Amino acid sequence: MSYPHGILDGVTTRARNTAFVGRDAEIAGLREALKRVRTDEPAMVLVGGEAGVGKTRLIEEFRRHGGGARFLTGQCLELGEEGLPYAPFAGILRELVRAEGVAVLDGHEAEFARLLPELGAVSHDADRGVLFDRVATLLTRLAADRPLVVVLEDLHWADRSTRDLIEFLVRGARTARVLMICTYRTDELHRGHPLRAFVAELDRARGVERLDLGRLDRDGTAEILASIFGGEPAQRSIDKVHMRAQGNPFFVEELAASGDPMACADIPESLRDLLLARVDRLPESAQPVLRIAAAGGNRIGHDLLATVAGLPETALDTALRAAVAAQLLVADSDGGYEFRHALVREAVHDDLLPGEHARLHARYAAAIEADPTLVAAGRAPAETAHHWYAAHDHPRALVTSRAAAVAAGERYAHAEQARLLERVLDLWEQIPDAGERLGLDHLTLLEETMVATYTAGDFKRSLSLNRAALAAVDQSVEPLRAARLLTRRGKLLGSLGKSDGTHELREAVVLAETATDDAARAQLLADIAYQISRIDRAEGARIASLARAAAESLGDVAAAVNATLTLGRVCSRLVAGEIGLAELREAEERARSIGDVEQLVHAQVNISDALFEVGDYAGSAKTAAAGTRDAAKVGVDRSSGAFLRSNHAEALVALGRWDEAEAICAESARFDPPGHLGLHWLQIRANLRLARGDASAPEVIGRALAFLRRPYVSAQHRLPLLVLQVEAALSVGDAAAAASAAHGGLSASDLIGNPRYTWPLLAVSARAAVAADDAGLRSSIEALAAELECLYPADRAYAAQTHASFAAAPPGSAVAGARAAGSAVEVPGGSLGAGSAAPGGSLGAGSTALGWARWVRVRPRQVARWVRVRPWQRRAPQAPRAWGRRLAPRRDLVSLGPRCQASAAHRRRQPPRGGVGRPRLRRGGPTASPTRSLARWWRSPRRWPRWATGRPRARRSKRPARWRPTSTPGRCVTRWPGWPAGSGCAGPWEPGPTCSPPASARCCGWWRWGTATAGSPPSSTYRRKRSACTSPASSPSSRSRIGSKRQQSPTGSGCSAPT
Structure with missing residues (x-):
């Protein structure tokens, strides 16, 4: 499914909203009232809200899930000051007669003829009390078999007789098994409206409740738009629609029907007429004041409005009182006025004549310039710039917009700053002496606007401005500015997926290195280093070292912090996480210290x-x-x-x-x-x-995978997308598509340099290879895994997962083993990697260690430590059951859902050893538990019954726990990059040769190594050692498995461990 990025583009027809959004609490209240009615208790609910807020839709949704109740609906009509007498009850009676005939009236046609004249002559002997009693009796009879819901809509138009009948039914008749729901518009209730007192009286009666429907939040607006257009719209479109409609569902639908992708089109004519109709009902003296207020914005202070209006206080107060009574303005507690709805202000403002529009805005600008305290603190520059621009006074608008942009940048209001600078750019061409007025050149303005749009998140516009600035700069005269623009361009191209920006960044390096050594150069070198480290870590480290040295010599702490961040980022992968984190922590503290x-x-x-x-x-x-x-x-x-x-x-x-x-x-x-x-x-x-x-999931996955079609996607983004692509194919059982996607992913040239993102791809590709029985894919995975570095816990977990897939040891056996042991195991529904699991079922064969770890909330390094599938286990016929034995007991040692929350209390953190603390699971806890007993059982193999092992119990080995002999060739336990061919450590085990580092290898003291030969354990097991470190470290693993090679730091990388 493709993602509708421009969801409002090209829409010209009105679409129907099918979503019922944001009214769960109100629906629950109506259902609760109906529940009380079923117990012979009468009830009434008054539903209030402004026009278009969704009162009718609420009743429709309640009716759709009415639970067998009978619904009768009547509508009040707007006919002058007082509506048609008994209009809603007449509609209900007409509906009943049409459906069931006059027999439903039980022979009282003469009395009911006052409501329906077509029933015959009106009985002259019947007074109004008899009619009320007949209506109550009729409703009681209709509710005898099942609950009856009587809906009376638009009660704000009800006449006096209708209100009296409603009050009689609520207070006097107390009809059982009848729920009465009345809706009314709160924005129609002016101060003297008769319904105000009526609602207040009813509110005191027993069984009467009120529901006030408010406006929807932004999420509600988004759901309505998604329902109309069949997909999630762009977020900025949601923001624009919500800002204008202010959560009114009717207004949201009307604006969506306008078809403008950014919701900036004119208000639809039908909606405009509806909004202005209420304005036309104001007294003639109040309408000009409302137009003046509309020019001031959605909210305006009383003093500012009085200054601009220039009316006597009595006349101004009279006009404002009329606007407030008509529910067009709302008086706030700060002494100002706010339009009840933004679209009302917009409609009134758009209705201004051109001359009137310019004069009003000029008066506002002059008033604010004369007294900035008339607006909120800090808003005077932006308000002045807005009004001068709206008044078409371009010279003043140019200067004030630039000043307002500077003020917005100081407040970190980057979006407002970008918008104001864009306005300055537009005005520049219209004013011949714009540069003299502003005191800067056009190139500087272009660069400022480019940075503001980038910070505000408008990358496409920033790239366009960058292109214009590069065309205007002279590299021979201003090499540093040209380098800064090229660096920004490289970053923008990479962020937008157009290219990796290598050409621009390398050109910027040449220009920056030849520029004069100053603070700006040091900062620029730090920026270049950070960007280029994404492509070439060693080059990034070299440039960062230059930047830090230059910054330290100049005393530029900000540039030094930036360079240190780059060094920490590079060293975290080139050397060790602890060393990189030390650099990053240092940069964090220095940035905090200088604010x-x-x-x-x-x-x-x-x-x-x-x-x-x-x-x-x-x-x-x-x-x-x-x-x-x-x-x-x-x-x-x-x-x-x-x-x-x-x-x-x-x-x-x-x-x-x-x-x-x-x-x-x-x-x-x-x-x-x-x-x-x-x-x-x-x-x-x-x-x-x-x-x-x-x-x-399919829609979200489609939106994510759409990024793969872009010309450039960095490895840290592309490789996880390839993992998602293979996982998605496996989840639907399409092994061929999964294998094809895996083949494509493994053909990339940057896999070796990004082990963090390559290992997950290998793990899921291994499952695809097994599912598709693809020997070629398997050999590619094994070859790549043999060369890939395995430096961090997650890397080792994914390596174990890759082993497990090829060993045909599904974690589904873990579920069986745990259940056989009496452990309470519940497998959540959904997808676990490539395998799917129904509730209560077993995991698919494609699910592996890391997928299992996700469900049991366990850290990958714990999986790597717990699940060690050694060669002798992989070749044994009981391998799957052994896999199950290893994972099953640990399944209950961690938290998974409500049934396992108690076991979380048994997780303890040990103090960190060395650099970064590494939490581990420890035995014990405040109380005994089945989990604890199961853990002890797992640690005691002699207690395992024969059915749990699948083979006779054997004595425990006396050999070191981290090494087992094997009679088949394996890989050397140490692999040092850059060793010469034939050194004896690149192939199978052979008697005689040792695996020790060459003389040129360097060690920073974190690990100490011995030698190892075939058929014998290593001469000395590795151990941690704390000592001074002056050069990068090598960290080969001591176990024979996929991913055994540790990362080495290239000579001259610029990374050094802390001393």
């Missing part, structure tokens, strides 16, 4: 990502949440805030808090991040909905 919130947010983005990578998911979530709050302070919600929210959601998924992650994704959708900034959260949401078997 640079933007750099602080930048640091929090990278720290949350690095913590996730090393397996500290709780720390990642905490850092990302704090960073999101800081991002809101400086107005970067749509840029850095987008990264932080997606990092937060990713960590919550890893912690098993899926509902919270879904809420974070929904928040990200509301901000509508531009370009590739909106991809990460979308990919997370797609994975969540796929795993849960959500009905909306």
Whole structure:
């Protein structure tokens, strides 16, 4: 299913809203009233709300789920000051006679003829009391078999007789098993309206309730638009429609029917006539005042309105009182007035004559310039600029718009700043001496606007302005400015998916390195280093080192912080997570100490990502949440805030808090991040909905995979999308499509350099290879896994998952083993990777370790530690059952749903050892539990019954726990990149050669290694050692398995461990 990006584009026909949105509490209240009626207790509900808010739709939805009740509906009519007598009851009676004949009146046609003249002559002896009694008797008789719901709509138009009859039925007759629902418009009730007193009287009667329907929130507006157009609209379209309609469902539908994608078109004529009809009913003296107020905006202070109107106080008060009584204006507690609805103000303002429009706005601008206190604090520059521009005074509008843009930037109101600077650009061509008036050149204005639009999230417009600025700059005269523009262009091209920006960034490096050494150059080098590190980590580290050295020599702390962030980001993968985190923490503290919130947010983005990578998911979530709050302070919600929210959601998924992650994704959708900034959260949401078997999963997956059609997608975005593509194919049982997608993904050239994102692709591709029985795909996976670095806990978990798939050891046996052991295991419905599981069923064979870990809320490194499928186990016929034995008991050691929440109390954190703390599960807890007993049972193999092992019980090995002999060739336990061919450590085990690092290898002291030969354990097992570190470290693994190679730092990378 394709994603309707421009959902309102080209729509010219009126569409019907089929969604019932945001009224769950009101429906519940009506159902509760009907429940009381079924117990012979009379009830009445008064439903109030403004026109178009959805009163009739509420009744229709209640009727559709009425539970067998009978519904009769009557309508009040607008016929002058007093409506038609008994109009709603006459409509109900006519409906009954038409359906059941006059027999339903039980021979009282003469009395009912006062309501329906066609029944015959009116009885002259019957007074009004008899008629009321006959109506009550009729309703009671109709409710004898089943509950009766009487709906009286538009009670604000009811006449005195109708109101008297309603009061008699509520207070006097007390008809049992009858629910009466009356609707009325609150915006029609002026101060002297008779319904005000009537409703107040009824409200005191027993059994009478009031429901006030409010306007919908933004989510409600989005649901209505999605229902009308068959898909989720663009977020900015939702914002525009909601801002104008202000949550009124009728206005939302009318604006959607206008067909404008950004909801900026004129109000539809039918809606405009409807809005202005109420204005025309005002006294002649009040209409000009309302037009003056409309020119001032949605809200206007009394003093400002009085200054612009220039009327005597008595005349102004009389006019305003009439507008307030007509529910067009609302007086607020701050001494001002606000239009009850924004569309009313818009309609009145658009109805102004051209000369009247210009004069009013000029008077507002002059009044605010003379006394800025007439508007809210800080709003004077923007208000003055708006009114001079609306008055068509372009010279004044130019100067004031520029000043307002500067003030908006100081308040971090980047969207407003960008809009004002765009206005300045438009006015520049119309004013010959614009540069002299503003004191800057056109190129500087272009660059300011480019930065503002980028920060506001309008990447496409920013790229257009960048192109114009590059065409105007002279690289030989201003190399630093040209380099800055090229750096921005490279970043924009990558963010929009047009290219990787390599050409622009490398050209910027050449220009920046030849420029004069100053603070601007140091800051620019730091920016270039951060961008180019996405493409070439070593080059990014080199440039960052230059930037930090230059910044430190100049005393530019901000540039030094930026460079340190880049070094931390690069070193977290090139050396070790602990070293990279140390650099990032240092940058965070320095940014905090100088009060640079933007750099602080930048640091929090990278720290949350690095913590996730090393397996500290709780720390990642905490850092990302704090960073999101800081991002809101400086107005970067749509840029850095987008990264932080997606990092937060990713960590919550890893912690098993899926509902919270879904809420974070929904928040990200509301901000509508531009370009590739909106991809990460979308990919997370797609994975969540796929795993849960959500009905909306195909649409969300389609929207995410649409990014693959762009010319360029970075590896950190493209590889997770390929994982999603293979998972989606496996979830529907299309093994051929999954294998085809896996083949395409594994053909990329940047897999080796991105192990964090390649390992998940290998794991899911392994499942696809097994499902499709594709030997070629399997050999490709094994070859790539042999070369791929396995540095962090998640990498090792995915490596174990890849092993498990090829070993044909499905975790479904874990469920069987746990159930056989008497453990309460519930498999949630939905998709677990490629395998699907029905509630209470077993997992599919395609599901593997990491998918199982997601369900049991366990960290990947714990899976890597618990599930060690060694070669002798893979070759044994009991391998699947052994896999089940290893995972099943751990299934209950972690929290999964309400039934396992108690076991979460037994998780304890040990103090960190060395750099980053690594939480581990510890035994014990405040009380004994079946979970604890099961854990002890699992740790005691001698207690395992024969049915649980599938083979005779054997004595435990005396050999070291981390090594087992094997009679078949295996891989060397240490693999050092860059070793010369024939060194003895590149092929199978052979007696004699040792596996020790070459003389040129360097170690930073984190690990110590021995040698290993075939047929014997390593001469010394590896161990942690704390010592000074002066060069990058090598960290080969001590076990023979896929992913055993550790990352090495290339010589001259610029990364160094802290001493």
